[in-house]
Amino acid sequence: MKDLASNIHVKRVLSPVSVSDTTAQVGEIIDRKGCESLAYIIATGSIADADATFTILLEEGDAANLSDAAAVADADLIGTEALAAFQFDDDNETRKLGYKGNKRYTRLTITPVGNASGALLSAVAVLGHPQIAPTANPPA
Numbered sequence: 001m002k003d004l005a006s007n008i009h010v011k012r013v014l015s016p017v018s019v020s021d022t023t024a025q026v027g028e029i030i031d032r033k034g035c036e037s038l039a040y041i042i043a044t045g046s047i048a049d050a051d052a053t054f055t056i057l058l059e060e061g062d063a064a065n066l067s068d069a070a071a072v073a074d075a076d077l078i079g080t081e082a083l084a085a086f087q088f089d090d091d092n093e094t095r096k097l098g099y100k101g102n103k104r105y106t107r108l109t110i111t112p113v114g115n116a117s118g119a120l121l122s123a124v125a126v127l128g129h130p131q132i133a134p135t136a137n138p139p140a
Contacts, residue, residue: 006135007129007130007135008127008128009034009126009136010125010126010127011028011124011125012028013030013040013108013122013123013124013125014110014121014122014123017120017121017122018119018120019112019115019118020115020117020118021112021115022113022114022115023112024110024111024112025112026109027107027108027123029106029107030107030108030125031104031105032103032105034130034131034132035127035128035130035131037100037127037128037129038098038106039078039099039126039128040108040123041094041123041125042056042084042086042096042097042121042122043093043121043122044086044090044093044095044120044121046092046118046119046120047088047120049114049116050088051088052087052112052113052115052117053085053088053113053114054110054112054113054121056082056084056085056095056097056109056110057071057081058081058099058106058109059071059072060099060103060106062104063105064105066105066107072099073101076099076101077098077099078100079098080097083095084097106125108123
């Protein structure tokens with residue numbers, strides 16, 4: 001059997017949160033140092049508002065604080081931000097968005113539109129193809 005656990009590094013992007021307005025949920029900056037691949041996993045729980053939508057933005061940059069942040073070009077995505085987005089009837093689902101660009105730092109933002117009730121969501125980054133394996137557990 002193949003060993004995936006020793007060849008990925010998982011980082012928190014957004015801790016589980018209940019969002020009841022239209023405030024953008026800005027994720028942690030993810031540093032790809034030492035890993036050659038990256039995918040974001042977004043999980044929804046219950047979404048109470050009957051007409052809410054949630055857009056996805058992935059940014060990249062070379063500065064550790066992303067002071068040079070720019071939207072990731074479509075050519076550097078695996079999947080699309082539109083496919084990673086979700087809406088009011090996407091309760092208890094997951095989405096993924098891959099990154100194949102060459103910048104060291106990335107950041108995921110989820111922005112609610114038309115949301116006035118609780119929406120449960122979270123996100124993690126899965127870094128793969130590490131230069132040194134096995135990866136630490138728990139991740140540092």
